[in-house]
Amino acid sequence: MMMDDFIQKLFAAAKAAGFTVAEAYLTKNDSFNAVAMNQEINRYSSHISCGLGFRGLFGGRMGYASTEAFDDSAVDWLVQGALDSATLCEDPTEPFLYDGKEPVAQLPLTGRDAPATEKLAFALAMEREAKAYDPRVTQVGHATVFTGNNQVRIVNTYGMDKQYEESVCGAYLQPVAREGDSTATGMELCFSRDFDRLNAASLAQSAARLAVEALHASPVVSGCYRVVIQNLAMTDLLGVFSSAFSADSAQKELSLLKGKLEQSIAADCVTIVDDPLRLDGFASRPFDAEGVPSARHTVVEKGIFKTFLHNLKTAHKDGVLSTGNASKLGYATSVFVSPTNFYIEPGNQPFNALLAEMGDGLVITEVDGLHAGANAVTGDFSLLSKGYIVKNGLRERPVEQVTVAGNFFEMLKNIRAVGSDLRFPEGGIGSPSVDVGMLSVAGKNKEDMDT
Amino acid sequence: MTNNFNDVLDAALATGGDFAELFLEDNRTHSLQVLGGHVEMINSNRAHGAGIRVFNGLNAVYTYTNDTDSEGLLRCAKQAASAVSASRETPLRAAQPGTPASLPAPYPILIRPGDVNSKRKLEYLRSADAAARAVSAEIEQVSCSLSDSEQDVTIVNSEGLYVEDTRVHTRMACVAIASDGKEKQQGHEAPGAQMGYELFTERVDPVQVGREAAQSALLMLHAPECPAGVMPVVIDNGFGGVIFHEACGHSLEATSVAFGLSVFCDKLGQKIAADCVTAIDDGTLPNEWGSIRVDDEGMPANRLVLIENGVLKNYMIDKLNALRMGMPPTGSGRRQSYAFAPTSRMRNTYIAAGTDDEAEMIATMGDGLYAKKLGGGSVDPATGNFNFAVSEGYLVRGGKIVSPVRGASLIGKGADILLQIDRVGREMKMAQGMCGSISGSIPVNVGQPMIRVKKMTVGGRA
The missing domain is CATH 3.30.2290.10 (PmbA/TldD superfamily)
Known part of the structure; x- marks a missing residue:
């Protein structure tokens, strides 16, 4: 009720200041996070927070401002800030707000949360199980369990007032394995809407196995290799380059896909989908950050680029309809475009069949340094990678301290096969394992082979 | 108001916690963007909230809220207190008594x-x-x-500390x-x-x-792809210092050291770098991007020698990990905002100026890479495996720069790379970055003079 009063005051002040339309985007977040170390809970945090992002049209321009304080000066802060913003903005596109009063799709986005004691026990159990898996697991870093509940509400002066609630819980850990002078880490994570679907033992064992299997890894000789990128690493790559599929990026000359609609941009076996209504991803939502209802879109169909992702503004500019991909980071940012559950559609080959098909080559299980080593604008990547050598379709030995380099857009065209093991590890980006053909790998020099 | 704060701290300690801290924040940010020649976006945000931290033995509970009136803070404190009773499993250890510190004068801010x-x-x-x-x-x-x-921050704790800073x-x-x-x-x-x-x-x-x-x-x-392989690498000053930040800095934070999760655990007083390497983490440099007059636990900033002539001298330690490690805190407790519990973080971290001639460094390197500008990077402190991107690189053949090259990245292990540095130049320069870790994203400087690494793996096209 207090928030409703605040919104009414805000809209009245906005109107008095000369805004023709106004909108409030509200978030409320309730979250919990605990980390176990050496069989103690060494970090524990919980909070409830809320924020309000305001935007409005003044003289045909959109102005933005936001706040977490709801005191007497907050209304003035928002209106004056948005006024300043709208007055000076020069965006040539005429912006507008969504006037949609259609009913909100009911998606089952919440599940059972657990009492704090149960969550603490889970974190401790993960650590225990990882150490019990193998005596070489000497420590477990970041044994974390978290839960969160998010509420989003959008209210505007057209009379739109929509909200939804979603909850998510998850856990991750990074066991450290040591043997002789070799140290290796493994990382596993698991997300769910329902706490009951998380399993401490299987998560911990799978992370511990990754760490142990990576012991005594070494580089390969630099050269071009046949490469299969495993689902989690492929998800990381797809995530970085997903912004190239945004109409906003294209309109701002930040995407190499500009002008490529209806052209072949990937191998025939590649289909990429954005589906906010899909429930096994974690970016599901009934409507986007502007209130536009969610819908499934095939972005790349058998290699052909079918559509950019749009919000109201980019769609208007291109003369199409919004795809419902308006997004905000929290309550505070202006509205931009981002994918929701965005994934490469799985093929029908199991992971082992991809390796058998490849014969000799490399499997990349993990890529690091994405924020600097991969550039969505240019498509270039050169990333520290971990994985293993495959001989005759079978795993041979672990590999570390190599980089794998290429260009994402060239790589899409060279994809030879897509696996059936689609996974959404966190957030909305998902991928199966993919046989990407040849990539450049930097490791040791030929002359160092015997040293 | 101070009385109210005391009530809040008392409430936080009601279930037997050893130490309580309140961090109040009001942060006004303004951002503007000109894109393609026109004003694309102007946005302002006011973040406002409070975080309450309670130590329970060597463990910590953290709660936060946007509701900073007396009732809201009390509610937040009670939530922390109930979490303390839920997670109490370890014996008490008394928090060290606070030393009321005199803060250095605020940095002059001429145009707000x-x-x-x-x-x-x-x-x-x-x-x-x-x-x-x-x-x-x-x-x-x-x-x-x-x-x-x-x-604007206010930091109050149960040891009698009261600090305000902007x-x-x-x-x-x-x-x-x-x-x-x-x-x-x-x-x-x-x-x-x-x-x-x-x-x-x-x-x-x-x-x-x-x-x-x-x-x-x-x-x-117009540059060709960088060739891949193992080669000598000269890294220029300024943002080049990100190599130390990633390869070594993170692994010297108590966040990993206190838990035995760093390759540099138990190495104090030992040689971990080449003789020519001295590295500093300095929070006191006036007006520098990564400086802090006072850290987010209320402790004045200091200048900390991390490595002196190759020998490890200090770790960066926050208050809680100081208890865990039995060592004094170093004024390194930092956080992005009230939404994060503080932990040990870097400030302005740099390799100190040496005595080597920059031109000689390249002239005598043979065939290799001259990395003039670097992008960001990352590290796994447990293994020391680090990586970072070269945003502007040049191929060197026979000691001569022959061509710019693109798409290079540098990888290695922190413990190896520090021993592989064989030249440290004379002109130290710093550059600004945002560093992400468990207490959020914070401003830090990285810095170094030009340095040479005898051998590094350069990622590029084979």
């Missing part, structure tokens, strides 16, 4: 961001934008942005994209300081920012 109107701020962006475009017709897109923040940060960024119609390459500059808008009269020329970003993009557009 809140006093500069948006039109004036946009002028800086327009000059950077115009300078970038003027570099070449192949500069296809330019994005210039400015962000400033004024963060932190003012201003930073400009320019991203230029060069295109030949088929390919794109990007150049990037982002200078900032703990200053108001005197930044632009004292330190930063927007024209130069725009021009440098554009020149770098253009150079990379």
Whole structure:
């Protein structure tokens, strides 16, 4: 009720200041996070927070401002800030707000949360199980369990007032394995809407196995290799380059896909989908950050680029309809475009069949340094990678301290096969394992082979 | 109000916690962007909230809220207290008594961001934008942005500490994209300081920012791919210091050291780097991007020698890990905002100036890579495996620079790389970055003189 009063005051002040339309985007977040170390809970945090992002049209321009304080000066802060913003903005596109009063799709986005004691026990159990898996697991870093509940509400002066609630819980850990002078880490994570679907033992064992299997890894000789990128690493790559599929990026000359609609941009076996209504991803939502209802879109169909992702503004500019991909980071940012559950559609080959098909080559299980080593604008990547050598379709030995380099857009065209093991590890980006053909790998020099 | 704070701390300790701390924050940020020559976005945000931390033996509970009136704070404190009783499993250890510290004087802030109107701020962006475009017709897109923040904090704890501070940060960024119609390459500059808008009269020329970003993009557009392999690498001063930040800095934070999760555990007093390497983490440099007058636990900043002539001297330690490690805290407790519990973090971290001649370094390196500008990187402190991107590199053949190269990255293990440094130049320079870790994203400086690494794995095209 207090928030409703605040919104009414805000809209009245906005109107008095000369805004023709106004909108409030509200978030409320309730979250919990605990980390176990050496069989103690060494970090524990919980909070409830809320924020309000305001935007409005003044003289045909959109102005933005936001706040977490709801005191007497907050209304003035928002209106004056948005006024300043709208007055000076020069965006040539005429912006507008969504006037949609259609009913909100009911998606089952919440599940059972657990009492704090149960969550603490889970974190401790993960650590225990990882150490019990193998005596070489000497420590477990970041044994974390978290839960969160998010509420989003959008209210505007057209009379739109929509909200939804979603909850998510998850856990991750990074066991450290040591043997002789070799140290290796493994990382596993698991997300769910329902706490009951998380399993401490299987998560911990799978992370511990990754760490142990990576012991005594070494580089390969630099050269071009046949490469299969495993689902989690492929998800990381797809995530970085997903912004190239945004109409906003294209309109701002930040995407190499500009002008490529209806052209072949990937191998025939590649289909990429954005589906906010899909429930096994974690970016599901009934409507986007502007209130536009969610819908499934095939972005790349058998290699052909079918559509950019749009919000109201980019769609208007291109003369199409919004795809419902308006997004905000929290309550505070202006509205931009981002994918929701965005994934490469799985093929029908199991992971082992991809390796058998490849014969000799490399499997990349993990890529690091994405924020600097991969550039969505240019498509270039050169990333520290971990994985293993495959001989005759079978795993041979672990590999570390190599980089794998290429260009994402060239790589899409060279994809030879897509696996059936689609996974959404966190957030909305998902991928199966993919046989990407040849990539450049930097490791040791030929002359160092015997040293 | 102080009385209220005491009630809040008492409530937080009601279930037997050993130490309680309240961190109150009000942070006004303003960001502006000029894209493609027009004003794309102006946004302002006021973040406001409080975090309450309670130590329970060696463990910590953290709660936070936006509701900072007396009732809201009490509610938040009670939530923390109930979590303490839920997670109490370890015996008590008394918190060390606080030493009331005299704080250094605040940095002079000559022109407060809140006093500069948006039109004036946009002028800086327009000059950077115009300078970038003027570099070449192949500069296809330019994005210039400015962000400033004024963060007021109050830190109170159950040891009697009461500290108020205001932190003012201003930073400009320019991203230029060069295109030949088929390919794109990007150049990037982002200078900032703990200053108001005197930044632009004292330190930063927007024209130069725009021009440098554009020149770098253009150079990379016409550069061949960097060859892959193991080779000697010369890394230039300024943002080149990110190599120390990633390869070593993170692994010297108590966040990993206290738990035996760092390759540099139990190495104090031992040689971990070549003799020519001395490394400092200094929070006291006036107006520097990563400086802190007082850390987010209320402790005054200091200058900390991490490595002296190759020997490990100090770790960076926050208050809680100080208890865990049985060592004093180093004024390194930092956090992005009230939404994060503080932990040990870097400030202005750099390799100190040496005595080697920069030209000689390249002339005697044989065949290798000269990394003039670096992008960011990351590290796994448990293994020391690090990586970072080279945003502007040059191929060196027989000690001579022969060609710019693109797409290079550098990887290695922290413990190895420090021993492989064989030259340290004379001119130390710092550059600004945002560092992400468990207590959020915070401003830090990285820095070094030009250095040479005998052997590194350079990622590129085979």
